[in-house]
Amino acid sequence: MKKLHLMISAALVVAASTSVMAQSKFEKDHTASFKANGQAGMDRLERDDTQKFCSDPAALAGKGDPKKREAIEKANMATIKQPSDGKYLGDWKEGEKIAQSGRGATWTDKAGTPNGGGCYNCHQINKKEISHGNIGPSLWNYGKVRGNSEAVVQYTWGKIYNSKAYNACSNMPRMGHYKLLTEDQMRHVMALLLDPASPVNQ
Amino acid sequence: MKKAMNSALLVSLSMMAGLAMAQSATDDIAKYREMIADGNPAELYEAAGEDIWSKPMGPKNASLEKCDLGKGPGVVKGASAELPRYFKDTNKVQDLESRIITCMEKLQGYDAKEIINAGFEKGKRKDVEAVVAYVVTASKGMKINVPVKHPKEKEMYAMGEKAFFFQGGPMDFSCASCHAEDGKRIRLQDLPNITDQKGAALGFGYWPAYRVSSGNFWTMQRRLNDCYRQQRFPEPIYTSDVTIALSVYMGAKAKDGVINTPGLKR
Numbered sequence: 001m002k003k004l005h006l007m008i009s010a011a012l013v014v015a016a017s018t019s020v021m022a023q024s025k026f027e028k029d030h031t032a033s034f035k036a037n038g039q040a041g042m043d044r045l046e047r048d049d050t051q052k053f054c055s056d057p058a059a060l061a062g063k064g065d066p067k068k069r070e071a072i073e074k075a076n077m078a079t080i081k082q083p084s085d086g087k088y089l090g091d092w093k094e095g096e097k098i099a100q101s102g103r104g105a106t107w108t109d110k111a112g113t114p115n116g117g118g119c120y121n122c123h124q125i126n127k128k129e130i131s132h133g134n135i136g137p138s139l140w141n142y143g144k145v146r147g148n149s150e151a152v153v154q155y156t157w158g159k160i161y162n163s164k165a166y167n168a169c170s171n172m173p174r175m176g177h178y179k180l181l182t183e184d185q186m187r188h189v190m191a192l193l194l195d196p197a198s199p200v201n202q
Numbered sequence: 203m204k205k206a207m208n209s210a211l212l213v214s215l216s217m218m219a220g221l222a223m224a225q226s227a228t229d230d231i232a233k234y235r236e237m238i239a240d241g242n243p244a245e246l247y248e249a250a251g252e253d254i255w256s257k258p259m260g261p262k263n264a265s266l267e268k269c270d271l272g273k274g275p276g277v278v279k280g281a282s283a284e285l286p287r288y289f290k291d292t293n294k295v296q297d298l299e300s301r302i303i304t305c306m307e308k309l310q311g312y313d314a315k316e317i318i319n320a321g322f323e324k325g326k327r328k329d330v331e332a333v334v335a336y337v338v339t340a341s342k343g344m345k346i347n348v349p350v351k352h353p354k355e356k357e358m359y360a361m362g363e364k365a366f367f368f369q370g371g372p373m374d375f376s377c378a379s380c381h382a383e384d385g386k387r388i389r390l391q392d393l394p395n396i397t398d399q400k401g402a403a404l405g406f407g408y409w410p411a412y413r414v415s416s417g418n419f420w421t422m423q424r425r426l427n428d429c430y431r432q433q434r435f436p437e438p439i440y441t442s443d444v445t446i447a448l449s450v451y452m453g454a455k456a457k458d459g460v461i462n463t464p465g466l467k468r
Contacts, residue, residue, distance in 0.1 A: 051374055173374055
């Protein structure tokens with residue numbers, strides 16, 4: 001009986017030390033450098049497999065283990081949920097507002113307030129807006145060029161929902177997967193890109 | 203004369219703050235920089251910092267004039283060009299701000315924790331920021347020469363590089379999301395490629411800076427703090443390892459670039 005106890009506690013020690021081992025010295029020192037503030041809690045430093053893989057400069061630059069890359073894209077693909085009512089397009093005018101706003105999810109933003117999409121931070125969208133970034137590709141004439149076949153519509157939804165399904169280390173946030181945008185907000189952004197009446201497609 | 207010039211600066215500055223909201227902010231800032239040439243509102247902070255440096259104060263009623271910023275007690279000229287660096291007395295790699303706090307603690311008897319826990323521009327932290335303005339001005343025009351020789355400096359460089367690429371938070375951002383490629387912008391704001399000497403010098407060489415859009419002087423710690431805020435990370439603790447490690451990484455990458463501090467930024 002005593003022997004069994006010893007064995008159990010030995011196993012516990014091993015389990016405990018492996019869980020400590022799981023965090024590298026870098027991760028420990030890195031975590032110790034931060035404090036939670038508002039909605040920006042310490043859990044934000046706990047990386048998922050995608051974030052771990054893309055923290056490697058080689059992987060970020062498109063290199064790294066191709067099998068791992070494929071597995072990450074597959075896992076992200078599996079997270080994508082098509083809109084619950086089968087409706088993909090909302091109001092492009094609302095979409096423009098969401099695309100303009102880069103607010104949300106920082107420690108100075110009030111938790112629970114709707115986030116912006118921050119789309120113009122990185123993309124050209126409506127050409128009339130000259131203050132746009134260039135980290136992502138231009139989306140001007142997005143729907144006009146691609147049409148709005150089922151395949152295009154579903155791909156676009158998927159890309160907004162979880163960009164990492166198509167490119168493991170894309171710089172684009174996973175808007176649906178991390179609930180940065182609601183389903184309704186995503187429908188509005190979809191309309192901005194795909195609605196033939198949207199100024200983007202003129 | 204200097205006062206008159208400074209108030210004229212402040213007037214044009216507040217006009218500029220309005221302009222900075224305009225869409226061609228980058229161009230306007232460039233024009234503004236030319237306009238005021240050698241006059242930067244950071245001068246006000248620099249003058250205050252010089253007073254704080256030489257005035258006896260604190261529980262020990264001592265000045266900072268014997269503070270060793272790495273080039274010997276009291277040497278200010280060129281000190282920030284070689285920071286962060288390893289200090290034997292603390293057995294730590296320290297940046298300018300953490301080193302000033304060490305001096306305030308050891309020479310003047312202030313409570314370091316209190317300064318670290320205060321917010322930016324709050325309490326004694328405000329004095330640290332002014333002293334920063336004073337010290338960095340004394341390296342203007344010099345070459346960036348952050349050492350990576352001591353084993354602890356090498357450790358911090360390695361940590362800085364890892365931290366630079368560390369992705370996290372709900373938006374999957376790392377420093378590299380914005381600062382690892384040439385010619386990128388957020389909206390109209392140019393983003394220096396910090397993995398490259400030229401880009402690193404553009405970033406590291408111009409901070410600390412007077413920030414036109416917020417109308418105040420920002421130290422490097424504050425600059426990094428706001429980067430992390432926008433990265434949607436938790437808040438970096440003032441003068442924590444990650445902040446110093448990133449400065450070592452940027453400073454080493456920027457080697458031989460010219461120091462233009464205090465800069466003038468959007």
